[in-house]
Amino acid sequence: MTIAGAHAGAMTGLRRLISGAMARDLTAFVLPGPSVARSMGLDLAGSHLRVVGTPRHASVLIVVGPLPAGLRDAAAVIYAQMPRPRAILALGAGDIAPLPDAHVSAPLTRAGLQSGLADLRRVIAAGAFRADTGEFTAPALEVRVEYTCPMHPEIVRDAPGDCPKCGMTLVPRETASNGHGGHDTPQEDTPSPAGHAHAGHADDAGGEGPYICPMHPEVVSDVPGKCPKCGMFLVTAEEVESHGHGHGDHGQGHGSKAQGAHMHGDPAAGSAQMHHDVPDEAHHGHEGDGDHCGHGEQADHAGHTGHAGHGDHSAAGLDGIEPHFMSMVELTEGQPRSSDGLQMEWIEAPFGPFFPGLPAGLHLNLTLDGDSVAGSEVRSLVGATELVDGPQMTAGDFVERLAAMMPLSPAAYRTLACAAVEEAAGVEPDHNARRGRAAAVERERIASHLGWLAEFGLQSGFLWLAARAGALQLAVGNADIDGIAAQAGAIRRLIRRVEAAPLMRMRLRRIARIGKDAPASGPVDRARGGGADARAGDPTLIALGFEMRVRDGGDALARLRLRCDEIAQSLDLIAAAGRIAVPRLPDVGRVSGEGAARIETPRGAASLSVKLVDGKVVEAELDTPSDVNIALVETVTAQQELGDALSAVASLDLSPWEVRG
């Protein structure tokens, strides 16, 4: 028995021993992420495998639950980056293409995980090596070679030859496979050294623009003249561009050599897409197979497109053009300057959608000026699915669908859907049901905040916190009222220790500050000395003793402390409620009507309105807290050091599943 991702080579005695070692020492990369796995009740930390943060160090890819379509291409890239032997364990995953078929599949339960891992160990011990191994190339990584003239970029040929315009020998370059994304325009992805502006694109730059100083980009004038700061003649934007890399009308014209692919065509399609999908292969996205000696048939052309990483390689990448000695002054002339005035080459580094320490499914594209963030672009790759699936969707199906759509807080969204449908149907849940539901949402709040603490611990290297909070999150997940009471002491001790941990204040204070006027939701809102909590208007919770918790500061530290406060309060609320009951929708029959509900999910207020016709949901509209908070990413990362920027994004506790806008 062998696995498709086996390492090349015959099974010899030594290799048998090594295979045994591999079976014992499983290193796993988890999709969509360890946090999602914990939300689903899977205890990966207790399963004798090591969860690693980069596919390069993983031998097993564990796919937990159905993988959203928007993440599958990126998942294939992750698999392609894993060194062989490699295997896939799918837990209740369903369709995972373009990933190859899972080598072991099991149901999404704790028992399923254990049996799946046991099977996987057997498979690896027996078949880690085999003589003939199959290639796997992620569609997003497929490239082909085309030939272009160094002087006339518009000349692109499939075969080597001479330029019809100037007779120069065409030079090869790599580009995305056209098969991917149905995108037929060849990408301009050959980085060019400074001085070789992309002449072919310079005419995009528009007509006479405003005049700016080449040294002081902040000096802008409508008429020609001299710079008041340095006396240099002002130049048009076009002239500046031609010194740089000809970014056409791109608003913020980055100075990096790594621009081509992003500038031409839709960044969501074709080769540009892979930059968004490659989580840890920033500018060069190598792929696992092609480049290894021994499997290297594709070594010269497989792999990647687009960006070359650093300067040296980019110059070398354009055959036939000698990289000359480059003066820093010339090299950086006309490029944007960061606020500290220090001129550095800007690079674009993609983080996510599977980056450890960021919410799984979130894609963050950072433009880095040295190690500080000059620009950021964030989006959820999970993608919004339709709330109402077809005209024949019963209210019960709708509730299940909404709960399944939000794996990070299913109970809250189930409660929300029930409340909205019940209002539309004119059904009133009784007092006990209300208390039970409120407690179920509070339990999820505890679990969710603990999960956030675990993620923060992982991101910031506070591994004790990551392990402890993760374990408690699992223990709370589906615990009954006695289970919660049993864990309450441990949870309160954890909270006290988190707040008193050395370096904690230093790490988070003044990070990701958010002013009072920026729209924000949930703990992010309440951690700035005020804000709103949808629970404040709920008589059930007020009867249980709810009072809105608030923290001052508006920074990441305040958010951490507020989440800790809320955990403690939710423990009290659950104890007061005395029962936990995940809501079930009563049979609403064939009613018609409209209803709306609003509840405080762990991440903030979510509201839902539904329209029932004949007991079927025909229309629904959902507003989520992450939709509000994701807009804050750009503000909180601007001009931050990379580590601070990532802490800042993490402090917002975004759920990519909630992002619908």
Added chain:
Amino acid sequence: MSIVVVLVSLAAGAYVLAVIERWAVQGHLSLTGPAWAALALLGRESLLARKSDRLFFELGPVLLLVAGLMAVAVIPLAPGLIITDLATGALFLNAALAYVLVALIMAGWGPNGAYAMIAGWRFLGQFIAYAMLIVMPITAVAMRAESLSTVEIVASQAQLWNVLYQPMGFALFVVAAMGLAWLPPLDLPDAAGELAGGVEAEYTGVRLAVLRLARMVIILALAGATVTFYLGGWLGPWLPPWGWSAIKILAVAAAMLSVGRYMPRIREARYLALSWKLGISLALANIFVVGVIALVVPI
């Protein structure tokens, strides 16, 4: 002869340290874990990153290992049990470990990936933070011993260990050593949650095994240096000298490995600011105080 003994002890020490590291990182103790992990690494593909700078990529881990081994050469494990007792041993240690910076920048640059590259440059920034704080406490140690020979330095602590004689120097040296070995909470170049492994991110298979081994050797070298400079080296009652050396070095290494588990990683800017504004002032004060004590009370 002693070179063989030292290298064998080094291998044993590195293994024990790997056990401790797994315990610190994953929370459960497994005596055989590192052996299986190492064996598994040897059987895995050792990928060469695309468009990599092959020379830097290959040399980085090796240079790191060489730097660590050179540093180990001047650590005495017992009287006579040292690879080479240089008259300038303390300085040599420092010179050897300077290559850690070069090796990490090469390893970061080599694979042509943004995460690794940023990690490599981050370590350059970190160097500015720790470098002075390695050298200046060593200066105070050498002042007391009136020698740069590591054997002499141990001998000078027969009356009173340096950890009590110059506690401030000890504290500064340990923190700086943790910075040099990029141990949490000063693990900026491989920051798991920030750079997905940083300089280690692109290494797989045998190359990764070399990188990890080199890291262990460097941690052992630094723990050995801490013991030599501050904890009386092989000195101690009852046990044989090598026994004391082994216990002390492993205890220091274990402490350095596990302390970061209980706190978040420091921010780079704060680390630099603290090292320069506070650390260097304290190190200067330490040199001054040790100088006065050495003149007034000769022990």
